[in-house]
Amino acid sequence: MRHSRLDFEYRGASQSDARPLLVCFSHLRWNFVWQRPQHLLSHASERFDVVFVEEPIFEAGAMARLERKRIGPSLQLLVPVIDPADAHEAVWILQGLLAQELDALGHTTRIFWYYTPAAIAFTSELPRDLTLYDNMDELSAFKGASDTLVAQETALLGQADLVFTGGHSLHAAKCDRHPNIHCFPSSVDAAHFARARGSVTADPADQAAIPHPRLGFFGVVDERFDADFLDELADLRPDWQFVILGPVVKIDPAGLPRGPNIHWLGPKSYAELPDYLAHWDLGLMPFALNASTRFISPTKTPEFLAAGLPVVSTPIVDVVRSYGEIGLVEIAETPIQAVLAAEALMARPREPWLTQVDTRLAGGSWERTWADMEAKIMAALGIPILASYSPPLRETA
Known part of the structure; x- marks a missing residue:
């Protein structure tokens, strides 16, 4: 993990060089079902520049590329497109595409936010300042899950600076596997x-x-x-x-x-x-x-x-x-x-x-959940939160 100079003030400014970059790697499509990732990252985009990276689409004859879609002023979607003939090289292709994209964005500070441990295969060598795993589901138990997910999650937990869980059962199952893990159950609008x-x-x-x-x-x-x-x-x-x-x-x-x-x-x-x-x-x-x-x-x-x-x-x-x-x-x-x-x-x-x-x-809004999460992220980065920032509104496990 790269540790950059955190030499900007955290003011929620609009310039990309004054805002952290939050890159989310998800197994869920943004436009599939609106749930935890969309709620949290929509709130995150108020202070962070957010890039939501979906799993690749395989398209016959395609030139490897990242398709971009602007979701909001500070939130964009990236969809990798790869020729099935190149599937055996997908890890290297994805790593190269993302490295080029993230360097072009030019942010001082990068945060990698994982929903899927599978993404560790093509991101483990990419520089970032904070690695966060939001463990919303036990994906290895789902139908059709890859046999490698358990090992990939172990690798991700080894790299993560901060871990969130989507419920108390997951927290109980994972709390002894990471020293900085916090329970954030489902919230509501x-x-x-x-x-x-x-x-x-x-x-x-x-x-x-x-x-x-x-x-x-x-x-x-x-x-x-x-x-x-x-x-x-x-x-x-x-x-x-x-x-x-x-x-x-x-x-x-x-x-x-x-x-x-x-x-x-x-x-x-x-x-x-x-x-x-x-x-x-x-x-x-x-x-x-x-x-x-x-x-x-x-x-x-x-x-x-x-x-x-x-x-x-x-x-x-x-x-x-x-x-x-x-x-x-x-x-x-x-x-x-x-x-x-x-x-x-x-x-x-x-x-x-x-x-x-x-x-x-009353105590379980997505806004409050995000405020608590954001406070832990900024503390992990060592960035002071200005007085204008709302403090955490509830204690988490």
């Missing part, structure tokens, strides 16, 4: 989802004809989604309607249940979600209990709550610990338990439950 309260928005056209009660899920439908659980729920209550929003990835859509009361409405933008949730009666989180969900901390939990929707979830550890034990989310191990919990929730008055929800969510 409460104002965005609060639009769903009161059903003041028009029911979207593809949902309007669906009867009530409506129980809904939004998010990626993959190996973490328990399709059998949903299928049995739908059979147990044929008069209930189950609305599923989100892309289907890594699993065969033909294997998903297709009962008359199950409605697969496909992906929706982050901006659209409150319009759908405003017309649901209950939030449903039918996560499978397997290796891929052992450490998850679903962002949709506080988002459902901010929308004012009661929630039934399968017993995901971080959901139980953060929301189930204090009565904000009902936990159900089996479909019949989920039915009984849902019946009770839909019959229960929303107050004083909503008051408890709002109290719990």
Whole structure:
């Protein structure tokens, strides 16, 4: 790791030579599903110049290049494009492309922010002043994960100056593997989802004809989604309607249940979600209990709550610990338990439950989470934070 002279003042100035460069390496596409990386890096771009590097796209006959897209004044997307014939040299190609790009940007200070340990293969030799690993998921447990991810994560932890985890379970699993690790669970843009309260928005056209009660899920439908659980729920209550929003990835859509009361409405933008949730009666989180969900901390939990929707979830550890034990989310191990919990929730008055929800969510905004993270980043860099900077707003593990 390179240690440059940190000879600029941290004022959030607009000039690139007065702002740190934050380079994020992600396994997620920026335009896939709006979640943790997009929230945090959007906040980061207020004081940093942010470059979001996606995984490469392989295009037959392509000349190796980086495609650029400006997302905001201080946030740009880089997508490597490589000919499949050169895949065996992808590490060297990516390293060369990035080295040239980052040098051309000319920043005094570089921060490398990793979501995927796989990126260590082509970045380990590139100079930077701080290496940060935001461990939001246990990627090695996901379907189709490379066998090399575990070794790559070990290498990344060895290089990292600072490690964040996306939930308490991940923190507990990794806390003895790094001396400077901090837990930052899923946060929420409460104002965005609060639009769903009161059903003041028009029911979207593809949902309007669906009867009530409506129980809904939004998010990626993959190996973490328990399709059998949903299928049995739908059979147990044929008069209930189950609305599923989100892309289907890594699993065969033909294997998903297709009962008359199950409605697969496909992906929706982050901006659209409150319009759908405003017309649901209950939030449903039918996560499978397997290796891929052992450490998850679903962002949709506080988002459902901010929308004012009661929630039934399968017993995901971080959901139980953060929301189930204090009565904000009902936990159900089996479909019949989920039915009984849902019946009770839909019959229960929303107050004083909503008051408890709002109290719990008040300390968990993405803005506050980023403020805490940023303070730790600047401390690790040894850069004094000026008085105009907001201090950390909560203690992290």
